Amino acid sequence: DTEVTQTPKHLVMGMTNKKSLKCEQHMGHRAMYWYKQKAKKPPELMFVYSYEKLSINESVPSRFSPECPNSSLLNLHLHALQPEDSALYLCASSQDRTGGSEETQYFGPGTRLLVL
């Protein structure tokens, strides 16, 4: 089973709203990721959590706030977004076995976000 789930599938929000994206995996993976993908572009890494600790923040604006409540869950809290933040937000997970070749990332279906 290589399933990563994400909710909601679609989200429309205003610039003053606060919303959250959720991601879940039950593969025992220890690394989880948030990516942003604009149309016809590759995924851009935003955040990485490894063993429930934030290990990479790719200079993402503070209006995006990640949270990893436990090893299976990853949230992305959104506040005061801009229209240019509209994109597909992808979550991924991987095994993260140091020294091995287990860095294959498995992606969820994404949340398509529209900011008005």
Next chain:
Amino acid sequence: EDKVVQSPLSLVVHEGDTVTLNCSYEVTNFRSLLWYKQEKKAPTFLFMLTSSGIEKKSGRLSSILDKKELFSILNITATQTGDSAVYLCAVGVRTDKLIFGTGTRLQVFP
């Protein structure tokens, strides 16, 4: 700066054709190269390559890595309309970081 370049950017073929997609890279710390297929939403994993010259196969898809010349190819034989997608190449530069190429958009017409 780490870089992954895919070519061609787009490709239009007819069912039954064979296609070859290219991925070249320049990175400071190579760990692995991965191929993904992205249709409407999530990229789905196809192959991970770590050693030169060893072909990986899955049905009509195959891929090989050349670590000396820093590239990989993805071959699809006897293409079908269901192969239409964006094919993404990504290079692992640490256990928790992938550098993605811009993708090749493949369209297969009946």
